[in-house]
Amino acid sequence: MTVKAKRAALLGFDCAIPKRLEALVAEGALPNFKKFMETGSYMTEGYNLPTVTPPSWATICTGAYPRTHGVEDYYYYVEGRSLEHKQTVQAFGSEILTAQTIWDRWDKDGKKCIVVNYPMAWPSKMKNGVMVMGEGISPAETRWMEEGNAHREFLASESVISSDFFPMGVQASFDKARGWANLPECDEPLEFTVDMAFKESMSPLENQTWYGLCWESGDDGFDTFALCPEKDYSKAFFTITTGKWSAPVVHDFTVKEDGRNEKGTFRCKLISLSDDAEEFKLYITGISGHRGFIAPAEAAGDIDFSHDVIANDIGLVGFMHGILDMDTVVELAQFHSDWLVRVASSLLTSNADWDLFYMHSHPIDWFYHGWLGDMDSKDEEVRNRAYDMERKIYQIEDRMLGKMMEIFGDETLVCLCSDHGATPIGPILNTAEALKAKGLCHYEPKNSENYWEIYEETEGFNYVLDVSKSVAVPQRYMFVYVNLKDKYPGGIVEAEDYEKVRDQIIDALLDFKHPDTGERPVLLAVRKEDATVFGMGGAQAGDVVYALKPEYMAEHGYGFPTGESGCGSLKNILLFKGPNIKKNFKYERPRWLADIVPTICYATGNPIPDDAEGGIMYQIMEDPNLVK
Amino acid sequence: MAEKKALIVLAPAAELGAGASIEKLLKKGVKFANFAAGDVIDAAVAAETVTALQPQDVAAAIENGVALGLIDLGNADTAALDAALAAILDAADRKTVIAVAAKNALVLQGSGINAKAGSVDRAACAKDIVPTLAYITDFPITTECCGAILYQALKSANMKLDETTKLKEALIRMEGALARDNREPWDKHDCA
Numbered sequence: 001m002t003v004k005a006k007r008a009a010l011l012g013f014d015c016a017i018p019k020r021l022e023a024l025v026a027e028g029a030l031p032n033f034k035k036f037m038e039t040g041s042y043m044t045e046g047y048n049l050p051t052v053t054p055p056s057w058a059t060i061c062t063g064a065y066p067r068t069h070g071v072e073d074y075y076y077y078v079e080g081r082s083l084e085h086k087q088t089v090q091a092f093g094s095e096i097l098t099a100q101t102i103w104d105r106w107d108k109d110g111k112k113c114i115v116v117n118y119p120m121a122w123p124s125k126m127k128n129g130v131m132v133m134g135e136g137i138s139p140a141e142t143r144w145m146e147e148g149n150a151h152r153e154f155l156a157s158e159s160v161i162s163s164d165f166f167p168m169g170v171q172a173s174f175d176k177a178r179g180w181a182n183l184p185e186c187d188e189p190l191e192f193t194v195d196m197a198f199k200e201s202m203s204p205l206e207n208q209t210w211y212g213l214c215w216e217s218g219d220d221g222f223d224t225f226a227l228c229p230e231k232d233y234s235k236a237f238f239t240i241t242t243g244k245w246s247a248p249v250v251h252d253f254t255v256k257e258d259g260r261n262e263k264g265t266f267r268c269k270l271i272s273l274s275d276d277a278e279e280f281k282l283y284i285t286g287i288s289g290h291r292g293f294i295a296p297a298e299a300a301g302d303i304d305f306s307h308d309v310i311a312n313d314i315g316l317v318g319f320m321h322g323i324l325d326m327d328t329v330v331e332l333a334q335f336h337s338d339w340l341v342r343v344a345s346s347l348l349t350s351n352a353d354w355d356l357f358y359m360h361s362h363p364i365d366w367f368y369h370g371w372l373g374d375m376d377s378k379d380e381e382v383r384n385r386a387y388d389m390e391r392k393i394y395q396i397e398d399r400m401l402g403k404m405m406e407i408f409g410d411e412t413l414v415c416l417c418s419d420h421g422a423t424p425i426g427p428i429l430n431t432a433e434a435l436k437a438k439g440l441c442h443y444e445p446k447n448s449e450n451y452w453e454i455y456e457e458t459e460g461f462n463y464v465l466d467v468s469k470s471v472a473v474p475q476r477y478m479f480v481y482v483n484l485k486d487k488y489p490g491g492i493v494e495a496e497d498y499e500k501v502r503d504q505i506i507d508a509l510l511d512f513k514h515p516d517t518g519e520r521p522v523l524l525a526v527r528k529e530d531a532t533v534f535g536m537g538g539a540q541a542g543d544v545v546y547a548l549k550p551e552y553m554a555e556h557g558y559g560f561p562t563g564e565s566g567c568g569s570l571k572n573i574l575l576f577k578g579p580n581i582k583k584n585f586k587y588e589r590p591r592w593l594a595d596i597v598p599t600i601c602y603a604t605g606n607p608i609p610d611d612a613e614g615g616i617m618y619q620i621m622e623d624p625n626l627v628k
Numbered sequence: 629m630a631e632k633k634a635l636i637v638l639a640p641a642a643e644l645g646a647g648a649s650i651e652k653l654l655k656k657g658v659k660f661a662n663f664a665a666g667d668v669i670d671a672a673v674a675a676e677t678v679t680a681l682q683p684q685d686v687a688a689a690i691e692n693g694v695a696l697g698l699i700d701l702g703n704a705d706t707a708a709l710d711a712a713l714a715a716i717l718d719a720a721d722r723k724t725v726i727a728v729a730a731k732n733a734l735v736l737q738g739s740g741i742n743a744k745a746g747s748v749d750r751a752a753c754a755k756d757i758v759p760t761l762a763y764i765t766d767f768p769i770t771t772e773c774c775g776a777i778l779y780q781a782l783k784s785a786n787m788k789l790d791e792t793t794k795l796k797e798a799l800i801r802m803e804g805a806l807a808r809d810n811r812e813p814w815d816k817h818d819c820a
Contacts (some may be wrong), residue, residue: 006817149808150811164794164798165795165798165801165802166798166801167801167802167804167805168805173722174722175721175722175723175725176721176722190722276783277722278744278783319809320804321801321804321805322801323799480753
């Protein structure tokens with residue numbers, strides 16, 4: 001008799017690339033993934049479109065294609081706004097989903113579902129389950145309705161206190177320590193005082209005055225540092241030396257709007273301290289909140305938040321701003337993973353009767369956005385350093401997998417997946433330029449004496465698109481809109497000219513030759529209704545949907561999942577393991593992310609969500625005939 | 629950020645002898661034993677740039693952001709110099725550089741000075757003090773200034789180049805942050 005899985009768990013590794021996973025498994029770096037492959041089924045040809053986070057994760061939790069679940073891009077076009085790209089918002093959270101999730105369907109049947117850090121999940125609609133906020137790419141943050149790359153988090157984002165100037169944090173310098181209580185035994189300690197502002201908070205926090213203290217432990221210069229909430233060393237948050245992390249600190253932070261105190265956990269690393277204390281850099285992780293991001297709220301009581309920090313974005317922005325080095329980013333990735341494992345294991349332990357578990361983890365995606373280009377560098381040292389870091393990031397995820405598998409046990413159907421892959425950045429296609437060449441789009445290079453705009457020119461942000469003079473407006477990653485007069489603010493195209501303009505857009509895109517290569521960068525350009533064939537073309541799609549050749553990608557989001565370029569690939573990973581799943585089985589036919597939910601439901605005998613469209617992956621089952 | 633300040637202590641009659649404050653000065657100072665005393669200011673700096681101070685006024689002057697303070701101790705002997713230095717060193721903050729021009733030596737100590745240099749062999753003269761301090765703390769000098777910068781006393785001989793490089797790097801970081809906030813759909817993204 002076929003044994004059905006008693007429950008199901010899905011671990012999502014954002015941007016994990018099949019061929020990179022295979023290479024790292026082959027070199028023996030990932031024992032838990034290796035074991036999973038040997039005892040489960042691995043599908044090599046992972047398809048989905050578009051190859052970007054929000055729509056893919058929406059598919060993975062609904063079993064529906066983007067045209068159906070309503071999320072077709074990283075950004076979301078808000079009806080009534082101008083078509084200008086900068087007015088779109090980040091597409092995260094459950095409010096924009098137009099398809100039912102697997103956990104909402106199972107919850108309806110009284111099942112207990114636990115959902116942790118899943119990008120399209122928050123706010124929760126479940127009655128029986130537990131959800132840890134996923135409304136962005138990191139736990140306890142929101143990106144929904146935020147423009148550009150803005151986010152807000154519980155309680156605040158990372159910072160730095162330094163003698164140098166950075167685009168975040170506070171600049172400070174040491175002076176003689178005066179008026180302190182309980183100073184350590186030392187000669188001439190130094191101090192700084194900073195007005196700490198806490199940025200990107202879910203609810204704005206009151207500033208706090210913090211005091212730094214440093215001294216010489218011997219006679220070879222300043223080497224020891226303490227951060228204190230007041231001028232009393234006995235109350236120091238921590239004492240550390242150069243290159244070291246502090247232990248986690250739990251501290252009270254005051255919310256401006258109502259004066260309530262919220263507990264937050266943070267850690268600091270003394271990245272540098274010169275022997276004369278003239279140069280120093282103290283990195284402060286984000287302040288990780290203890291409540292407000294879990295539903296039901298009382299479920300937070302099952303978790304001890306005093307040991308771990310979320311480390312939102314694993315320090316990628318800190319690295320880009322010149323604050324952090326690669327080793328510190330890896331350390332932050334481990335902190336991030338530790339937070340997820342503690343939260344997940346606590347909830348699974350205190351809800352032992354769980355039926356479904358969904359969790360998303362983002363470090364691999366952050367890594368590729370930061371260092372995929374280095375992996376294709378012609379400089380061997382740069383390339384080796386990037387490959388070494390890639391290995392460390394995957395190993396963090398491998399350790400997480402090992403810990404989670406111990407919790408899941410043998411009676412659980414476990415799915416491991418990614419949402420998309422990535423390819424190194426290539427020559428960028430400026431879609432507006434292609435449209436302008438055919439007179440469809442009005443944009444002009446900036447011609448300004450404005451100081452900052454001159455800098456923007458050097459980075460390629462060198463044009464102004466005038467929507468009110470454009471019949472075609474490029475928006476988001478794969479869309480061009482016909483700027484209809486009766487539909488969009490500033491629109492200029494009459495309704496009867498819609499098809500004519502649409503054909504002109506398609507011709508303009510297909511005819512365009514990239515100035516750097518002389519070749520056509522557009523792989524495909526079709527009417528939105530034609531895009532329904534590959535799962536797109538819904539209400540959130542533009543009037544023309546186009547895709548780029550992989551070598552013209554800006555890592556992912558614009559191309560077909562079959563795209564390969566350099567060391568990268570746009571395919572996603574998919575593995576299953578558990579009762580009735582074939583062992584050491586490799587399935588090499590294409591399959592789509594929409595197939596995951598139907599397969600989980602079928603294999604566990606649970607109800608299928610109302611809008612699921614994918615197919616069941618019968619071929620990975622020992623006995624596919626479960627309905628007899 | 630606190631502005632940098634310079635203090636010049638003139639003690640042409642005082643030997644750099646024994647004394648707790650002199651010892652403290654020398655401990656983290658650079659000593660030019662081959663020093664030719666003379667007119668330190670000598671029109672190298674405009675009169676309005678210089679603030680004449682008494683030792684007991686130094687703390688308040690530093691608090692008020694004095695650019696260049698001149699403490700002329702006249703005929704002070706070693707003991708009087710030591711007493712004056714006690715007040716001056718206590719008042720000086722980390723952004724202050726001090727030049728003590730004594731009878732038998734010049735000592736530089738404080739911001740920008742290499743505290744581990746100890747004693748320097750090269751010759752120094754009174755005219756070198758103003759351009760050296762101006763190089764460190766950025767107060768304006770005149771075209772009458774004809775002294776040399778005492779690079780051997782500095783933490784870095786390329787102090788200004790280092791400062792400029794750091795500012796350029798900071799500007800690039802700020803520029804990168806601005807550019808990241810101004811992306812178009814076809815530009816590289818780094819979120820998800």
